[in-house]
Amino acid sequence: MIKITLKDGSQREYPEGTPVAEITESISKGLAKNAVAGKLNDRVVDLSYSVKESGPLDILTFEDAEGKNAFRHTSSHILAQAVQRLFPGTKLGIGPAISEGFYYDFDSLHIFTPEDLVKIEQEMEKIIKEDLPLMRTSKDREAALEFFRKRGEPYKVELIQDLPADVEISLYQQGEFVDLCAGPHVPSTGRIKSVKLMSLAGAYWRGSEKNKMLQRVYGTSFPKKADLDAYLFRLEEAKRRDHRKLGQELKLFTIMDEGPGFPFFYPKGMVIRNELENYWRQLHRQWGYQEIKTPVILNRQLWERSGHWLNYRDNMYTTVIDEEDFAIKPMNCPGAMLVYNSEMHSYRDLPLRVGELGLVHRHELSGALHGLMRVRCFTQDDAHIFMTQEQITDEIKGVIDLIDSLYGLFGFPYHVELSTKPAKAMGTDEQWELTTKALERALIEKKMDYKINPGDGAFYGPKIDFHLEDSLGRTWQCGTIQLDIQMPEKFDLTYVGEDGQKHRPIMIHRVAFGSIERFIGILTEHYAGAFPTWLAPVQVKVLPITERQAAYARQLADELFKDGIRVEVDERSEKIGYKIREAQMEKIPYMLVVGDKETDNGTVALRKRGEGDKGTVSFADVKNAILAAISRKTND
């Protein structure tokens, strides 16, 4: 007999070799219906797995991450089976489950079209109806290689060859279809109730551009049709929030053919930018920063000295001036170095915090461009902090606090990653060790959860990256804190210590917004275009019901304008419903409707975004409420 401990702590005994499915059945019929896999002694297993050892057992359903994985993974096998039925000779790449579904990579002479997806989906539904059981078998290495060679699956052969020697090679079979797979899987294809193929894409074999490009089919699946519908609805909602669409509709920015990756900002987008920058300056003043501005174009020698010419050349735009090479800055640091070096510094000046809203240009691959999120020119809210070794931890902690307060203002969830030494890097391992440890210590002292991102540091130093989560669940790197002892050496930075000797400062590079452009993109999606009043391009719209109230409307607007409020009057001879509809679509936070009644007694009929008609109120009260919302930067 074996002893099984269930999630609730209760223990049950079963004869050795009882399948997980039977154990599940004995616990609850309902659970058995929803079970997709088991987790025995922390190992995920099939429901058909015969339990031979005692230990804790979790029954996984679609609600569990690992259960979802098995469910989607089986879905990908069904996809591959359908494709091989419809397009015989198609070679299989890999077909894993991913966060929102699954994919399978195929090598086929036939180029798949969106119409094919419909046919494949129908074939998949057939396979689901056939309710084929999935059977696991294992083979030794030679037999497995032979098996896939015979079936004409070169990619599977390559995968087996790369498997570690001691690992069990398992196959899963459903009907005529067999795939190399570690599992686990749901017991039969009939369990996949609702499946949908989403898109087609090219993908390099094993993710390397040196390899052949395969055709990838993306899909998703759910145990219930309603769940699929809910998922599709969420995708639609995400599309409605897409900053590229909203940016166009709300006239915030545009990207034209004439400047791929180089965004234009319209007046309304500039309002948001300027508000963000104003707040940024206010915040940095509080945190003891100074501000500078360095040139966009600087000569080649500088970039050679900083190491960019050697390490970052592929991403840099260059130009020639009077027969001399120049580069358009991809980073602000070398300029800041020159500023630091332009005068002598005492230890009394340190830490010296120098900020710069610097416009940088980087050559990104054309296929990587994406609205404001991935561009070829953007404004970094940069700063360089020059300090002594003793000041490192406090300064890093200060920057973490600054960034946290900035993100908190918008209510953004974020997580932190620590990126370590990349392949292409300057400096010794000891230097990297020292700086990486310093960053880590600050994180530990701040009691922050973080994940290590190996090899993703800047070429001059390790970094702490802040990743925001947007409305699509994608994460975007925004803030970053980089610790650097390379640049101060390259530029021979010094300060005079208490001892009257010259010493080498250590430097922090850091950004909080990251890129103002990207941050605006993220904000747009976050608020679905309904920016809080302090950021809204137009904060108030005064809507006279007829021409008779035009003078009163203008008078109100003037008063608001004098107090710095961004206000417009809609004096067109349209019906009030039409004016309201338009203001609503522009996502204006406050509408002041004025008719004869309001004109006569000096009031307004307030309509607030998201709240609708608030009735008649005194103008002074509304004005004060608006001013308060702006100055407190309320998330309204």
Next chain:
RNA sequence: GCCGGUAUAGCUCAGCUGGUAGAGCGGUUCAUUCGUAAUGAAUAGGUCGCAGGUUCGAAUCCUGUUAUCGGCUCCA
């Protein structure tokens, strides 16, 4: 950069198998003066991304090119 899709008026899109361009919104003008998400009428606006080619004839077919969208990170 690579794979696939897309490119028609300011915006969103229609235009079947090739016969020389259409709607709605928006703009302008006029009428209307209206109480909480679209008043009516008239009118202007496009060398169909660009360059070649096939054809009597190309928005439509072919080639190239540019931009854009999705993907190329999730590893049996």
